[in-house]
Amino acid sequence: MAERVAIVAVAQTKYHPNRADVNEGELAYEAIKQVLEETGLTLSDIDSAVTCCQDAWDGRTIASLNLQHVVGAHFGHEFTVAEDGINAAYVAMSQVLSGHHEIVLVESHMKESQGDKSVIENAAFDAILMRQLGLDFTSAAALQARHYMDKYGITPEQCAKAVVRNHGNAKNNPLAQEPMDITVDDVLGSRMLASPIRLLDTKPVSDGACALVMTTEEKAKKLTKKPVWIVGVSNCYETHYLGDRELADSDALVKAAKKAYSMAGINDPLSQIDVAEISTEYSYQEPLWMEGLGFCGRGEGGKLVDSRTIEMGGKLPVNPSGGVLPGNPNGVAGMARVAEAVLQLRGEAGDRQVKGAKVALAHGYTGICGQHQAVMILANM
Amino acid sequence: MAEGSPTKKPEQPEYIRIKFDLPRPYHWSTGRYLGKLYAEAKENKRLMANRCPKCKEIRVHAPTPVCPKCKVDMGWDWVELPQTGTVFQYTYQVYPLWDPHEGRRCSNPHPPAIILLDNGVYLRHLLEETDTKKLKEGMRVQAVWEEDYDKRGQGFQDILYFRTIEE
Ligand SMILES: [Zn+2]
Numbered sequence: 001m002a003e004r005v006a007i008v009a010v011a012q013t014k015y016h017p018n019r020a021d022v023n024e025g026e027l028a029y030e031a032i033k034q035v036l037e038e039t040g041l042t043l044s045d046i047d048s049a050v051t052c053c054q055d056a057w058d059g060r061t062i063a064s065l066n067l068q069h070v071v072g073a074h075f076g077h078e079f080t081v082a083e084d085g086i087n088a089a090y091v092a093m094s095q096v097l098s099g100h101h102e103i104v105l106v107e108s109h110m111k112e113s114q115g116d117k118s119v120i121e122n123a124a125f126d127a128i129l130m131r132q133l134g135l136d137f138t139s140a141a142a143l144q145a146r147h148y149m150d151k152y153g154i155t156p157e158q159c160a161k162a163v164v165r166n167h168g169n170a171k172n173n174p175l176a177q178e179p180m181d182i183t184v185d186d187v188l189g190s191r192m193l194a195s196p197i198r199l200l201d202t203k204p205v206s207d208g209a210c211a212l213v214m215t216t217e218e219k220a221k222k223l224t225k226k227p228v229w230i231v232g233v234s235n236c237y238e239t240h241y242l243g244d245r246e247l248a249d250s251d252a253l254v255k256a257a258k259k260a261y262s263m264a265g266i267n268d269p270l271s272q273i274d275v276a277e278i279s280t281e282y283s284y285q286e287p288l289w290m291e292g293l294g295f296c297g298r299g300e301g302g303k304l305v306d307s308r309t310i311e312m313g314g315k316l317p318v319n320p321s322g323g324v325l326p327g328n329p330n331g332v333a334g335m336a337r338v339a340e341a342v343l344q345l346r347g348e349a350g351d352r353q354v355k356g357a358k359v360a361l362a363h364g365y366t367g368i369c370g371q372h373q374a375v376m377i378l379a380n381m
Numbered sequence: 382m383a384e385g386s387p388t389k390k391p392e393q394p395e396y397i398r399i400k401f402d403l404p405r406p407y408h409w410s411t412g413r414y415l416g417k418l419y420a421e422a423k424e425n426k427r428l429m430a431n432r433c434p435k436c437k438e439i440r441v442h443a444p445t446p447v448c449p450k451c452k453v454d455m456g457w458d459w460v461e462l463p464q465t466g467t468v469f470q471y472t473y474q475v476y477p478l479w480d481p482h483e484g485r486r487c488s489n490p491h492p493p494a495i496i497l498l499d500n501g502v503y504l505r506h507l508l509e510e511t512d513t514k515k516l517k518e519g520m521r522v523q524a525v526w527e528e529d530y531d532k533r534g535q536g537f538q539d540i541l542y543f544r545t546i547e548e
Contacts, residue, residue, distance in 0.1 A: 023412030029446050033454075043452035059407030074449030115407045128399065 005096045006220035006227035007378070009035040010212040010339035015177035015327045018113040019207040024058065025066035028109040031211035032070055035105070039213055039223045043072030047101040050079045052088040052108035054331055056120050071105055084108070084279075085210055085335025086235075086364030086374045092214045093230055102219055109209035110329035117205065124368060126240060137281075137368060138202065142194035144247040144369040145284040149196065151248040152299030154287055156196055160187035161305050162286035163200050163325055169312065170322025172351035177206055177327025187283070201283040206327040210335045212342070226346040231359075232264030232377035240371060253292030253365070253373040261294070264359070264377040269294050269316075270309070273377075274357040275344045276318045277337035279364050280325060289363065290318070292373070312354070320344070320352035334364015338376055345380040414444035415536075417459065422539040426526045428462040430502065431455050439502050464524040465546070466498040473513055491542050496522060507542040521546050 011034035013019075019027055028051075036042060049071035053063040064080040071078060081087045085108025092104040121136040148154060164184055170176035182200065190200040213223070220227040236256040238245055257269075266272045278293070280286045287301025295316065296304045304310060310318035321340040324333045341360035343349040362376045411419050414431060421429040430439045433448035434456050440448070441462070448455055471494035477486040491507035498504055509525060510516055522543035526533075533539040 020410050021413070023410045023415065026412045026414070026446055043447065059405065059409070069445045069447040069449045072447070072452045074452070111410070114409055119403060119405065122403070127401070131401065132399065 004217045005093045005230045006215055006217060006224075007230065007338070007342050008213050008215055008220050008224040008227055009038040010210070010342045011035045011038070012175050012210045012332075012336055012339050013208045014175045015206050015208040015329070017177065017205055017207070017327070019111060020113070023066055024053065024063070024109055024111060025070045027111065027207065028067055028107050028209045028211070029070040031109075031209040032105065032107060035211045035213050041103065041213065041223070043105075045103055046072045046076070046105045047103050048077040048079070048092070048095055049073045049105045049107065050081065050088040050092040050095070051106075052081050052083070052085040052331055052335065053110065054082045056123055057110055057112065057115055057330060059115050067107065067109075071107055077101070082331075083366040083372055084331055084333060084364040084374065086338055086362065086376060087334075089212065089214070089230075089335060089338055089376065090233055090235065090374065093233060096214055096216055102216055104214045105211065106214060106335070107209065107211045108332045108335045110331040111207045112205045112329045113207050130241070135368075138197060139194045140242060140368045141282045141284075142197045143242065144288075145196055145282065148248040148284055148288050152302065154284065154299075154302040156188060157184055158287060158302040158305045159196075159201060159283040160184040162280070162283045163187045165305075165311065166280075166286075166319050166323045166325040168322075169320055169352065170326040173321045174350070176322045177208075178204060179322065179326060197282055197284075203281050203325050204327045206329040208329050208332050208336075210332050210339050212335075212339060226348075226380070228342045228345045228378050228380055230376060231379045232260035232262070232266070233375070234259035234263070235372065235374035237367075237372045240368065242369060245369070247369055248288075249298060250288055250292035250370055250373065253289060253363075253370065253375070254294070256373045256375045257293045260375040260377050264379070266359075266377065269361070270296075271315075273316055273359050273361050275320060275341070275354040276310075276316060276361040277321060277340045277344075277363065278318060278323065278361075279328075279333045279337055280319075280323060281330075281333070283325065285370065286318070289365075289370070293361070293363065293375070312352075317354050320349065320354055322352075330366070334362070334366075334374060337362040337364060338378070341376075341378045345378055414446055414455075418444050419534065419536050421461075422536060423530070423533040426533075426539070428464065428504075428524070428540070429459050430462055432458045432460050434458060439500075441502050441504055460500075462502060462504070463499040464540075466496045466504070466522060466543070468508065468516075468518055468520040468522055468543075469495045469497040469503060470518060471495075471508060471516055473516070492516060494522075494543070496543055504537075506537065506540060509542040509544045515545070521548050 118136040167180040170179035236252040238252040435451040473492040
């Protein structure tokens with residue numbers, strides 16, 4: 001059995017509002033080709049492929065149909081998971097750890113441009129009890145945002161600051177969809193969607209794909225000079241029913257983070273983690289998720305957004321890439337955080353590089369108000 | 382009727398009905414490879430398939446960027462398929478199937494078949510002949526295209542069916 005699992009190559013497409021020029025398979029292949037080139041592997045060398053896509057978003061059953069050829073899975077081994085590619089990475093890690101497969105290709109893609117976000121999200125609610133209430137993820141997120149902001153006195157200005165920082169950081173990321181110089185006033189003056197969430201508090205519709213190669217310690221050393229190790233991982237789900245949850249505290253994230261930290265030997269995340277990439281589709285989620293991750297105490301996320309701690313050059317830069325708010329698709333967002341963490345640990349993050357980063361955190365979530373939370377800790381030593 | 386008889390009508394349970402009538406508006410890209418097939422069929426009434434640079438096999442269903450067999454990049458090598466062939470297998474259905482364009486079940490009288498095109502490639506399509514007594518494996522057939530340009534643009538369905546030919 002393998003003792004350590006390495007990521008030896010990562011790639012992402014440029015994120016784009018509408019990639020009408022390619023189908024899902026071709027989009028995925030753009031990222032896959034890059035990781036093959038980088039490692040010198042061919043699709044015949046891949047022992048197993050773990051892919052992530054979602055039937056509801058794709059609008060077809062068996063959304064992975066377009067993928068079989070481009071992941072080399074014809075008469076081969078393939079798993080498809082839903083939710084986020086960070087789950088696909090988790091499954092791939094288990095395959096390598098078990099000794100069942102040596103070289104695993106992980107892929108996630110999404111073309112949000114092909115469907116209607118609100119209709120698709122509504123279908124994610126319980127069909128008998130909840131769908132009829134007509135909510136989508138934005139209206140549900142608005143309920144969570146209001147409750148969280150009321151309970152802890154988080155201000156719209158603080159949430160807007162997260163938007164400004166993320167879009168600003170995105171200017172250093174050549175793959176980002178909407179790098180922008182914006183101000184807090186721009187965010188607060190943008191169109192209201194579902195109070196308190198305004199247009200700039202959310203991410204735009206996005207198409208894109210991400211791929212990575214995972215393998216054993218022994219193989220990793222042959223494939224790259226700069227392997228990145230998975231040193232902690234966990235995920236956690238809480239109940240689907242919003243009324244049964246304390247929406248102002250993301251306890252699923254607290255649990256996921258605790259488990260991942262204990263595997264990685266982390267007891268003071270703010271000091272022991274050098275860079276964090278977290279998935280926030282709505283601005284209020286940045287302070288809320290940072291509380292869940294233990295970067296600060298409960299209700300202190302607003303103050304953390306205000307501080308310089310999470311800026312580039314701060315103690316724990318959060319989302320040097322710009323994160324999800326400037327535009328990452330559902331299902332890819334969390335895996336893209338893993339890819340960005342790997343680039344940081346390899347010193348290959350270009351203008352968004354956090355100098356000397358040794359330990360990185362990648363976070364992904366899916367579902368209504370962050371029902372599913374996943375945390376991965378990566379290190380380069 | 383005896384208890385447990387297979388012909389006994391089961392008791393109808395009482396249902397709670399929830400009406401949920403929401404449209405599902407999706408659209409999909411053909412992408413570069415499948416797009417080539419669609420465009421050539423619509424514009425030129427030609428059936429195109431792409432060919433692997435390594436094994437030289439032709440991918441009919443459907444054009445793809447990677448050869449599934451060799452797992453190599455297909456590049457951009459296209460061949461035009463012949464429009465005549467031989468019926469390899471056929472079936473006919475006696476119950477109505479779904480018509481995706483109509484969103485309801487209806488009887489398509491045309492028997493589905495696998496046709497061995499004259500270049501040795503198999504194509505899944507329909508036969509014009511509806512008289513089941515006249516159907517047989519080994520029949521020679523030829524593609525019949527939708528002649529109305531505006532109605533084409535449906536990929537393989539731009540061919541209405543394959544017509545029996547005498548040679
Ligand atoms: Zn081939």
